[in-house]
Amino acid sequence: MKTGLCLIVKLGCESYNDTKLKEREITMITVLIVDDHPILRRGLQHVLFESQDIVVAGEAGNGLEGLQEISKNDYDVILLDISLPGKSGLEVLRQVKREKPDIKVLILSIHKEEQYVLKALSDGACGYLTKESAPDELVTAIHEIMLGKKYVSASLAAKLSLELDAMTIPPHFVAKITG
Numbered sequence: 001m002k003t004g005l006c007l008i009v010k011l012g013c014e015s016y017n018d019t020k021l022k023e024r025e026i027t028m029i030t031v032l033i034v035d036d037h038p039i040l041r042r043g044l045q046h047v048l049f050e051s052q053d054i055v056v057a058g059e060a061g062n063g064l065e066g067l068q069e070i071s072k073n074d075y076d077v078i079l080l081d082i083s084l085p086g087k088s089g090l091e092v093l094r095q096v097k098r099e100k101p102d103i104k105v106l107i108l109s110i111h112k113e114e115q116y117v118l119k120a121l122s123d124g125a126c127g128y129l130t131k132e133s134a135p136d137e138l139v140t141a142i143h144e145i146m147l148g149k150k151y152v153s154a155s156l157a158a159k160l161s162l163e164l165d166a167m168t169i170p171p172h173f174v175a176k177i178t179g
Contacts, residue, residue: 029146030057030074034066034092035081035108040131044079044108047135054142063087070096075103077142080125082109082116090123097124104145108138117156127151 031054033041041059048054058073060066063084070078078096082089093105106127107120117128126145129138133153141151 026053029054029076029142031055031077031079031142032057032066032069032073032075033059033079034061034063034069034084034089035059035079036061036084044138047138048142051139051142054139063089063092066092067095070100070103076146077104077106079106079108079138082107082111082120090119093120093123093125106141106145106151108133112156112159114156114159117152121150121152128156129153130156 031048033044033056035041035044038061041061045056045059048056057075058069060069064086066078066080066084067087069075080089080092084092087095089107089109093107096103096105101124104126105124106129107116107125108129108131109116109120110131112130112132120128127141127150129141129151130153133141137153141153144151
């Protein structure tokens with residue numbers, strides 16, 4: 001189910017003798033930002049505004065507001081903080097995946113610890129970025145998860161790889177993450 005907005009964009013032609021305008025359809029990726037810090041939400045809006053195919057269609061300051069927004073509107077991607085007042089980001093994630101499993105959820109958190117990443121991915125998140133990530137990486141992550149891929153920043157992936165090499169993972173946990 002594709003919920004994105006669709007825009008027709010008129011593009012100027014490159015040819016000197018072609019004065020007509022071409023039309024191109026762009027499907028916009030609709031995003032809901034759920035974070036308890038207003039200044040961070042504003043900064044994320046600014047970063048995503050620069051992308052030609054991503055629009056912030058809503059925002060929420062806590063888990064309950066986020067769930068209300070999700071129940072009222074259709075979004076393609078939810079940018080979700082883990083540490084939220086009321087319901088935690090992981091609780092919100094699990095509820096979203098039960099009620100609207102097609103919505104892509106990208107966790108954006110201050111937590112760099114591997115256990116948060118593994119828990120979020122096993123609960124249904126499509127990706128995980130720390131708030132230290134570069135703005136371009138956020139846009140890349142959104143595009144990647146919209147293609148059906150998982151996304152974890154390179155620094156977190158390296159830490160996870162080292163952690164996985166150092167431990168034995170029970171088969172049922174691996175199946176849950178990859179299945």
